[in-house]
Amino acid sequence: MGRDTPNAIARAEATARDRGVRLRPLNDSNPTRHGLGPSELPGVYEADPRGSLAARRELARFLTDSGRGGEGVVDPDHLYLLDSTSEAYAWLFMLLCDPGDAVLAPVPGYPLVDSLARLVGVGVLDYRLRYDGSWTVDMADIRRILESPEGGRIRALVLINPDNPTGSYVHPEERAAVIDLCRRHGLALIADEVFFGYPLEPLRGRRRLAGEEAVLTFALDGLSKSLAAPHAKVGWIRVSGPEDQVAEALRLLDRIADDFLPVSACVAEDLPRLLAAVEGRTGAVLDRIGDNLRRLEAILASRPRCPVSLMRPEGGWSVVLRIPSVIDEDSLVLRLISQKAMTDQPGYFFDMPGSGYLVLSLLPEPTDFVEGATAVLDLVDAMLEGR
Missing domain, CATH: 3.40.640.10 (Type I PLP-dependent aspartate aminotransferase-like (Major domain))
Known part of the structure:
Protein backbone atom coordinates (compact mmCIF):
# COMPACT_ATOMS: atom_id res chain seq x y z
CA MET A 1 0.00 0.00 0.00
CA GLY A 2 1.19 3.54 -0.65
CA ARG A 3 2.23 2.86 -4.24
CA ASP A 4 0.46 4.03 -7.40
CA THR A 5 0.68 7.81 -6.85
CA PRO A 6 -1.73 9.77 -9.12
CA ASN A 7 -0.03 11.58 -12.01
CA ALA A 8 -0.40 15.27 -12.84
CA ILE A 9 -3.42 14.77 -15.12
CA ALA A 10 -5.27 12.67 -12.52
CA ARG A 11 -4.54 15.27 -9.86
CA ALA A 12 -5.77 18.10 -12.10
CA GLU A 13 -8.96 16.19 -12.92
CA ALA A 14 -9.62 15.57 -9.23
CA THR A 15 -9.04 19.25 -8.43
CA ALA A 16 -11.46 20.32 -11.18
CA ARG A 17 -14.14 17.90 -9.97
CA ASP A 18 -13.68 19.17 -6.41
CA ARG A 19 -14.42 22.71 -7.72
CA GLY A 20 -17.63 21.46 -9.30
CA VAL A 21 -16.33 21.45 -12.88
CA ARG A 22 -17.95 18.78 -15.05
CA LEU A 23 -15.26 17.59 -17.44
CA ARG A 24 -16.29 16.39 -20.91
CA PRO A 25 -13.98 13.52 -21.87
CA LEU A 26 -12.95 13.65 -25.52
CA ASN A 27 -11.89 10.02 -25.39
CA ASP A 28 -15.21 8.62 -24.07
CA SER A 29 -15.64 5.20 -25.72
CA ASN A 30 -18.78 4.21 -23.80
CA PRO A 31 -21.39 3.62 -26.55
CA THR A 32 -24.32 4.00 -24.14
CA ARG A 33 -23.40 7.67 -23.66
CA HIS A 34 -23.72 8.31 -27.39
CA GLY A 35 -27.11 6.76 -28.18
CA LEU A 36 -25.60 3.48 -29.41
CA GLY A 37 -26.59 1.09 -26.59
CA PRO A 38 -28.99 -1.82 -27.25
CA SER A 39 -32.67 -1.44 -26.47
CA GLU A 40 -32.50 -4.79 -24.64
CA LEU A 41 -30.18 -3.15 -22.08
CA PRO A 42 -31.51 0.38 -21.70
CA GLY A 43 -29.77 3.06 -19.69
CA VAL A 44 -26.30 4.52 -19.56
CA ALA A 277 -35.10 -14.23 -0.87
CA VAL A 278 -32.08 -14.74 1.39
CA GLU A 279 -33.91 -15.23 4.70
CA GLY A 280 -36.18 -17.94 3.31
CA ARG A 281 -33.38 -19.82 1.58
CA THR A 282 -31.07 -19.59 4.58
CA GLY A 283 -33.85 -20.92 6.79
CA ALA A 284 -34.47 -23.90 4.51
CA VAL A 285 -30.77 -24.78 4.48
CA LEU A 286 -30.53 -24.40 8.27
CA ASP A 287 -33.42 -26.83 8.70
CA ARG A 288 -31.81 -29.38 6.38
CA ILE A 289 -28.29 -29.28 7.82
CA GLY A 290 -29.57 -29.31 11.40
CA ASP A 291 -31.84 -32.28 10.75
CA ASN A 292 -29.11 -34.23 8.93
CA LEU A 293 -26.64 -33.56 11.71
CA ARG A 294 -29.12 -35.02 14.21
CA ARG A 295 -29.64 -38.01 11.90
CA LEU A 296 -25.90 -38.61 11.77
CA GLU A 297 -25.59 -38.37 15.55
CA ALA A 298 -28.43 -40.89 15.91
CA ILE A 299 -26.79 -43.31 13.46
CA LEU A 300 -23.49 -43.12 15.36
CA ALA A 301 -25.27 -43.55 18.71
CA SER A 302 -27.06 -46.65 17.40
CA ARG A 303 -23.67 -48.31 16.86
CA PRO A 304 -22.16 -48.38 20.35
CA ARG A 305 -18.88 -49.90 19.15
CA CYS A 306 -18.62 -47.73 16.08
CA PRO A 307 -14.96 -46.83 15.38
CA VAL A 308 -16.02 -43.63 13.58
CA SER A 309 -16.57 -40.40 15.50
CA LEU A 310 -17.97 -37.00 14.61
CA MET A 311 -15.62 -34.06 15.05
CA ARG A 312 -17.74 -31.36 16.65
CA PRO A 313 -19.04 -28.92 14.01
CA GLU A 314 -20.12 -25.43 15.05
CA GLY A 315 -21.44 -24.25 11.69
CA GLY A 316 -21.33 -24.59 7.91
CA TRP A 317 -22.59 -27.19 5.50
CA SER A 318 -20.15 -30.04 6.16
CA VAL A 319 -18.96 -32.35 8.92
CA VAL A 320 -15.67 -34.14 9.43
CA LEU A 321 -15.69 -37.81 10.40
CA ARG A 322 -12.71 -39.30 12.23
CA ILE A 323 -12.07 -42.82 10.97
CA PRO A 324 -9.39 -45.23 12.20
CA SER A 325 -6.06 -44.04 10.81
CA VAL A 326 -5.14 -47.59 9.81
CA ILE A 327 -7.68 -47.24 7.02
CA ASP A 328 -6.28 -45.63 3.91
CA GLU A 329 -8.55 -42.74 2.89
CA ASP A 330 -8.06 -43.35 -0.82
CA SER A 331 -8.91 -47.04 -0.41
CA LEU A 332 -12.11 -46.15 1.43
CA VAL A 333 -13.23 -43.71 -1.26
CA LEU A 334 -12.30 -46.18 -4.03
CA ARG A 335 -14.46 -48.82 -2.38
CA LEU A 336 -17.30 -46.31 -2.07
CA ILE A 337 -17.05 -45.85 -5.82
CA SER A 338 -16.76 -49.52 -6.79
CA GLN A 339 -19.13 -51.07 -4.24
CA LYS A 340 -21.66 -48.35 -3.39
CA ALA A 341 -21.72 -46.15 -6.50
CA MET A 342 -20.86 -43.20 -4.23
CA THR A 343 -17.83 -40.97 -3.87
CA ASP A 344 -16.40 -38.52 -1.36
CA GLN A 345 -13.39 -36.34 -0.58
CA PRO A 346 -10.67 -37.71 1.70
CA GLY A 347 -9.35 -35.61 4.54
CA TYR A 348 -5.97 -34.89 3.01
CA PHE A 349 -7.74 -32.81 0.36
CA PHE A 350 -8.28 -30.27 3.14
CA ASP A 351 -4.83 -30.71 4.77
CA MET A 352 -6.16 -32.59 7.77
CA PRO A 353 -3.46 -33.44 10.32
CA GLY A 354 -2.53 -36.96 9.25
CA SER A 355 -4.72 -39.74 7.90
CA GLY A 356 -8.12 -40.95 9.01
CA TYR A 357 -10.61 -38.26 8.01
CA LEU A 358 -13.61 -38.04 5.69
CA VAL A 359 -15.79 -35.01 4.92
CA LEU A 360 -19.56 -35.34 4.47
CA SER A 361 -21.96 -32.71 3.17
CA LEU A 362 -25.05 -32.07 5.29
CA LEU A 363 -27.05 -30.80 2.31
CA PRO A 364 -28.43 -33.99 0.67
CA GLU A 365 -32.05 -35.09 0.91
CA PRO A 366 -32.52 -36.99 4.20
CA THR A 367 -32.88 -40.43 2.60
CA ASP A 368 -29.77 -39.93 0.50
CA PHE A 369 -27.82 -38.56 3.46
CA VAL A 370 -28.67 -41.50 5.72
CA GLU A 371 -27.86 -43.97 2.95
CA GLY A 372 -24.48 -42.32 2.33
CA ALA A 373 -23.49 -42.08 5.99
CA THR A 374 -24.51 -45.70 6.59
CA ALA A 375 -22.50 -46.85 3.57
CA VAL A 376 -19.38 -45.16 4.97
CA LEU A 377 -19.78 -46.78 8.38
CA ASP A 378 -20.46 -50.20 6.87
CA LEU A 379 -17.34 -49.98 4.70
CA VAL A 380 -15.19 -48.89 7.63
CA ASP A 381 -16.39 -51.94 9.59
CA ALA A 382 -15.68 -54.24 6.62
CA MET A 383 -12.17 -52.82 6.07
CA LEU A 384 -11.29 -53.22 9.75
CA GLU A 385 -12.46 -56.84 9.61
CA GLY A 386 -10.41 -57.44 6.46
CA ARG A 387 -13.40 -57.92 4.23
Missing part, protein backbone atom coordinates in the same frame (compact mmCIF):
# COMPACT_ATOMS: atom_id res chain seq x y z
CA TYR A 45 -23.44 2.36 -18.35
CA GLU A 46 -21.81 3.97 -15.32
CA ALA A 47 -18.36 2.51 -14.77
CA ASP A 48 -18.35 2.70 -10.99
CA PRO A 49 -15.48 0.42 -9.92
CA ARG A 50 -17.27 -0.53 -6.72
CA GLY A 51 -20.43 -1.55 -8.57
CA SER A 52 -23.74 0.24 -9.02
CA LEU A 53 -24.26 2.79 -6.23
CA ALA A 54 -27.99 2.00 -6.13
CA ALA A 55 -27.21 -1.71 -5.69
CA ARG A 56 -24.61 -0.98 -3.00
CA ARG A 57 -27.08 1.18 -1.12
CA GLU A 58 -29.63 -1.62 -1.26
CA LEU A 59 -27.02 -4.12 -0.10
CA ALA A 60 -25.83 -1.83 2.71
CA ARG A 61 -29.42 -1.41 3.92
CA PHE A 62 -29.98 -5.18 3.82
CA LEU A 63 -26.72 -5.96 5.64
CA THR A 64 -27.39 -3.36 8.34
CA ASP A 65 -31.05 -4.25 8.91
CA SER A 66 -30.46 -8.01 8.92
CA GLY A 67 -27.31 -7.90 11.03
CA ARG A 68 -25.42 -9.78 8.31
CA GLY A 69 -23.04 -6.87 7.77
CA GLY A 70 -21.19 -7.18 11.06
CA GLU A 71 -20.25 -4.25 13.29
CA GLY A 72 -22.00 -0.88 12.93
CA VAL A 73 -23.97 0.65 10.09
CA VAL A 74 -22.70 -0.51 6.71
CA ASP A 75 -21.49 2.34 4.50
CA PRO A 76 -22.24 1.67 0.80
CA ASP A 77 -19.04 3.54 -0.10
CA HIS A 78 -17.09 0.86 1.77
CA LEU A 79 -18.65 -1.98 -0.24
CA TYR A 80 -17.41 -3.55 -3.46
CA LEU A 81 -19.68 -5.72 -5.60
CA LEU A 82 -17.96 -8.46 -7.57
CA ASP A 83 -18.77 -11.69 -9.35
CA SER A 84 -17.68 -13.93 -6.46
CA THR A 85 -15.70 -14.14 -3.24
CA SER A 86 -13.05 -15.99 -5.26
CA GLU A 87 -12.58 -12.83 -7.29
CA ALA A 88 -12.49 -10.87 -4.03
CA TYR A 89 -9.59 -12.98 -2.77
CA ALA A 90 -7.65 -12.38 -5.98
CA TRP A 91 -8.24 -8.61 -5.85
CA LEU A 92 -7.13 -8.44 -2.22
CA PHE A 93 -4.00 -10.48 -2.83
CA MET A 94 -3.13 -8.10 -5.64
CA LEU A 95 -3.91 -5.10 -3.45
CA LEU A 96 -1.90 -6.16 -0.42
CA CYS A 97 0.98 -8.14 -1.88
CA ASP A 98 3.79 -7.87 -4.37
CA PRO A 99 5.10 -11.02 -6.09
CA GLY A 100 6.97 -13.05 -3.51
CA ASP A 101 4.93 -11.74 -0.58
CA ALA A 102 2.72 -14.13 1.37
CA VAL A 103 -0.49 -14.42 3.37
CA LEU A 104 -1.29 -16.61 6.36
CA ALA A 105 -4.20 -19.02 5.92
CA PRO A 106 -5.71 -21.78 8.10
CA VAL A 107 -5.38 -25.54 7.69
CA PRO A 108 -7.44 -27.69 7.67
CA GLY A 109 -9.31 -25.65 5.12
CA TYR A 110 -10.70 -25.57 1.63
CA PRO A 111 -7.77 -25.37 -0.85
CA LEU A 112 -9.22 -22.40 -2.74
CA VAL A 113 -7.14 -19.77 -0.91
CA ASP A 114 -3.85 -21.43 -1.79
CA SER A 115 -4.85 -21.91 -5.43
CA LEU A 116 -6.00 -18.30 -5.92
CA ALA A 117 -2.93 -16.85 -4.20
CA ARG A 118 -0.53 -18.80 -6.38
CA LEU A 119 -2.37 -17.71 -9.53
CA VAL A 120 -1.42 -14.10 -8.73
CA GLY A 121 2.13 -14.85 -7.59
CA VAL A 122 1.50 -14.72 -3.85
CA GLY A 123 2.69 -17.35 -1.39
CA VAL A 124 0.62 -18.96 1.35
CA LEU A 125 1.96 -19.95 4.75
CA ASP A 126 -0.28 -22.28 6.73
CA TYR A 127 -1.23 -21.92 10.37
CA ARG A 128 -2.90 -24.81 12.14
CA LEU A 129 -6.35 -25.31 13.57
CA ARG A 130 -6.16 -27.79 16.45
CA TYR A 131 -8.86 -30.19 17.61
CA ASP A 132 -9.43 -31.04 21.27
CA GLY A 133 -13.15 -31.58 21.43
CA SER A 134 -13.59 -28.45 19.31
CA TRP A 135 -11.46 -26.72 16.69
CA THR A 136 -9.38 -23.74 17.79
CA VAL A 137 -6.85 -21.43 16.15
CA ASP A 138 -3.30 -22.35 17.14
CA MET A 139 -2.12 -18.89 18.18
CA ALA A 140 1.33 -20.19 19.08
CA ASP A 141 1.71 -21.45 15.50
CA ILE A 142 0.80 -18.00 14.11
CA ARG A 143 3.30 -16.30 16.43
CA ARG A 144 6.01 -18.79 15.45
CA ILE A 145 5.49 -18.09 11.75
CA LEU A 146 5.41 -14.30 12.21
CA GLU A 147 8.63 -14.39 14.20
CA SER A 148 10.40 -16.72 11.75
CA PRO A 149 12.55 -15.52 8.83
CA GLU A 150 9.46 -15.95 6.63
CA GLY A 151 7.48 -13.51 8.77
CA GLY A 152 8.73 -10.48 6.88
CA ARG A 153 6.99 -11.70 3.69
CA ILE A 154 3.53 -11.79 5.27
CA ARG A 155 1.10 -9.00 4.39
CA ALA A 156 -2.26 -10.38 5.52
CA LEU A 157 -3.89 -13.01 7.70
CA VAL A 158 -6.91 -14.94 6.47
CA LEU A 159 -9.61 -15.97 8.96
CA ILE A 160 -12.48 -18.15 7.75
CA ASN A 161 -15.46 -17.67 10.04
CA PRO A 162 -16.61 -20.44 10.20
CA ASP A 163 -13.92 -22.58 8.63
CA ASN A 164 -14.72 -25.01 5.85
CA PRO A 165 -14.95 -27.99 6.34
CA THR A 166 -14.28 -28.01 10.10
CA GLY A 167 -17.21 -25.66 10.79
CA SER A 168 -15.30 -23.81 13.54
CA TYR A 169 -16.17 -20.19 14.26
CA VAL A 170 -13.62 -17.63 15.43
CA HIS A 171 -14.08 -17.46 19.19
CA PRO A 172 -13.89 -14.13 21.08
CA GLU A 173 -10.48 -14.79 22.63
CA GLU A 174 -9.08 -15.87 19.25
CA ARG A 175 -10.46 -12.75 17.62
CA ALA A 176 -8.78 -10.50 20.19
CA ALA A 177 -5.46 -12.32 19.87
CA VAL A 178 -5.47 -12.23 16.06
CA ILE A 179 -6.35 -8.54 15.94
CA ASP A 180 -3.53 -7.79 18.39
CA LEU A 181 -1.03 -9.72 16.24
CA CYS A 182 -2.23 -8.01 13.04
CA ARG A 183 -1.86 -4.60 14.67
CA ARG A 184 1.63 -5.31 16.02
CA HIS A 185 2.90 -6.83 12.76
CA GLY A 186 1.17 -4.40 10.40
CA LEU A 187 -1.00 -7.06 8.75
CA ALA A 188 -4.36 -6.67 7.06
CA LEU A 189 -7.15 -9.06 8.04
CA ILE A 190 -9.13 -10.92 5.37
CA ALA A 191 -12.29 -12.43 6.89
CA ASP A 192 -14.17 -14.98 4.79
CA GLU A 193 -17.66 -15.16 6.33
CA VAL A 194 -19.70 -16.83 3.60
CA PHE A 195 -20.89 -19.61 5.95
CA PHE A 196 -21.45 -17.35 8.97
CA GLY A 197 -25.25 -17.54 8.78
CA TYR A 198 -25.29 -21.33 9.20
CA PRO A 199 -24.67 -22.16 12.89
CA LEU A 200 -25.13 -25.76 13.96
CA GLU A 201 -25.13 -24.98 17.68
CA PRO A 202 -25.51 -21.85 19.83
CA LEU A 203 -22.21 -20.17 20.61
CA ARG A 204 -21.79 -17.32 23.07
CA GLY A 205 -19.82 -14.42 21.62
CA ARG A 206 -20.05 -15.61 18.03
CA ARG A 207 -19.96 -12.56 15.75
CA ARG A 208 -18.75 -11.39 12.39
CA LEU A 209 -15.40 -9.74 11.79
CA ALA A 210 -17.05 -7.47 9.20
CA GLY A 211 -16.87 -3.89 10.38
CA GLU A 212 -13.85 -4.45 12.65
CA GLU A 213 -12.24 -1.05 13.28
CA ALA A 214 -9.00 -1.90 15.10
CA VAL A 215 -7.13 -3.16 12.01
CA LEU A 216 -7.59 -2.88 8.26
CA THR A 217 -10.23 -5.53 7.59
CA PHE A 218 -11.71 -6.91 4.39
CA ALA A 219 -14.83 -9.00 5.06
CA LEU A 220 -16.01 -11.30 2.27
CA ASP A 221 -19.53 -12.60 1.72
CA GLY A 222 -21.92 -13.29 -1.13
CA LEU A 223 -25.14 -14.78 -2.42
CA SER A 224 -23.66 -18.14 -3.36
CA LYS A 225 -23.98 -19.39 0.24
CA SER A 226 -26.54 -17.02 1.77
CA LEU A 227 -29.00 -17.71 -1.05
CA ALA A 228 -27.90 -21.37 -1.42
CA ALA A 229 -27.30 -20.62 -5.08
CA PRO A 230 -23.78 -21.36 -6.40
CA HIS A 231 -24.91 -19.96 -9.75
CA ALA A 232 -25.78 -16.59 -8.16
CA LYS A 233 -22.37 -15.09 -8.80
CA VAL A 234 -22.55 -12.00 -6.62
CA GLY A 235 -19.99 -11.39 -3.91
CA TRP A 236 -18.98 -8.37 -1.89
CA ILE A 237 -16.17 -6.94 0.18
CA ARG A 238 -16.77 -4.69 3.17
CA VAL A 239 -13.72 -2.55 4.02
CA SER A 240 -13.23 -1.28 7.58
CA GLY A 241 -10.48 -0.28 9.97
CA PRO A 242 -8.46 2.82 10.86
CA GLU A 243 -9.68 5.74 8.75
CA ASP A 244 -6.38 6.55 7.02
CA GLN A 245 -5.74 2.91 6.10
CA VAL A 246 -9.28 2.48 4.80
CA ALA A 247 -8.97 5.59 2.61
CA GLU A 248 -5.74 4.33 1.05
CA ALA A 249 -7.17 0.83 0.58
CA LEU A 250 -10.28 2.19 -1.14
CA ARG A 251 -8.15 4.30 -3.49
CA LEU A 252 -5.99 1.39 -4.57
CA LEU A 253 -8.83 -1.13 -4.65
CA ASP A 254 -10.74 1.24 -6.94
CA ARG A 255 -7.86 0.94 -9.40
CA ILE A 256 -7.97 -2.84 -9.36
CA ALA A 257 -11.77 -2.92 -9.56
CA ASP A 258 -11.74 -0.46 -12.46
CA ASP A 259 -9.28 -2.62 -14.38
CA PHE A 260 -11.45 -5.71 -13.89
CA LEU A 261 -14.74 -3.82 -14.39
CA PRO A 262 -17.66 -3.79 -11.91
CA VAL A 263 -20.30 -6.49 -11.61
CA SER A 264 -22.80 -6.68 -14.48
CA ALA A 265 -25.59 -4.08 -14.46
CA CYS A 266 -28.10 -6.88 -15.14
CA VAL A 267 -27.07 -8.60 -11.92
CA ALA A 268 -26.94 -5.36 -9.93
CA GLU A 269 -30.49 -4.44 -10.96
CA ASP A 270 -31.75 -7.84 -9.78
CA LEU A 271 -29.98 -7.62 -6.42
CA PRO A 272 -32.98 -6.33 -4.39
CA ARG A 273 -35.11 -9.29 -5.47
CA LEU A 274 -32.32 -11.74 -4.67
CA LEU A 275 -31.63 -10.20 -1.26
CA ALA A 276 -35.33 -10.46 -0.40
